[in-house]
Amino acid sequence: MKSIHFLIFAILGLAVAKIVPGFHLDFGVYYLDVERAVFLVGVIAAFYFYTHTFSEFGRVAALFVALVGLSLLAGWVLQLDPIRVAVAFVMTALVEEILLRAVLFELLIKRGIKSWKIVLGTALFFTLVHPAIYSDYLYGVIVLATGILLGAIYLNVRQKYGIVYGVLWASEAHTLIILLGWKLNLI
Numbered sequence: 001m002k003s004i005h006f007l008i009f010a011i012l013g014l015a016v017a018k019i020v021p022g023f024h025l026d027f028g029v030y031y032l033d034v035e036r037a038v039f040l041v042g043v044i045a046a047f048y049f050y051t052h053t054f055s056e057f058g059r060v061a062a063l064f065v066a067l068v069g070l071s072l073l074a075g076w077v078l079q080l081d082p083i084r085v086a087v088a089f090v091m092t093a094l095v096e097e098i099l100l101r102a103v104l105f106e107l108l109i110k111r112g113i114k115s116w117k118i119v120l121g122t123a124l125f126f127t128l129v130h131p132a133i134y135s136d137y138l139y140g141v142i143v144l145a146t147g148i149l150l151g152a153i154y155l156n157v158r159q160k161y162g163i164v165y166g167v168l169w170a171s172e173a174h175t176l177i178i179l180l181g182w183k184l185n186l187i
Contacts, residue, residue, distance in 0.1 A: 010042035011103055018095055019129075030083055033091060040095055047164075060164050067172045074176055078183045085179060093174035097167045100126055100147075101154040106163065115155055123147030132187075139186070146177050 075085030126147035133140030158166030
């Protein structure tokens with residue numbers, strides 16, 4: 001299988017794993033969404049084999065570790081469970097940013113759509129995939145504003161440093177917003 005085909009397969013698998021509940025490993029108060037983890041690893045591996053060198057992987061891995069550390073520090077300040085914080089970064093924020101920004105955003109850019117329209121479109125899609133918005137419209141407005149902010153962060157960082165860095169920084173902002181939402185009992 002060519003690396004681009006594997007990348008497409010992994011992205012589709014990640015999208016399905018995000019939407020459809022599957023196999024979970026239960027660890028008491030924690031659980032691991034196994035298929036999401038497997039497809040996330042597949043997306044990262046395929047993307048790097050397809051587009052990047054191993055030295056670039058080292059720089060991105062260092063940034064990834066630093067951002068997880070920053071999330072953990074923010075969680076500690078907010079007195080949140082560190083495991084839950086790390087899982088929020090990797091399994092929620094990173095997965096959503098890969099699907100919405102690295103995939104959907106980039107597909108729309110290749111179609112020639114203006115960046116600001118893509119920011120709004122991906123923010124709307126981001127809002128619609130959060131089920132709580134259908135019963136709480138104020139929450140929906142907050143999620144839409146969050147989606148616009150994350151899209152703007154992704155676009156700005158992407159233009160300066162590339163797609164991967166855009167995804168990582170948008171994931172960090174996404175995680176910090178999740179943590180604040182937990183602390184304020186909005187999520």
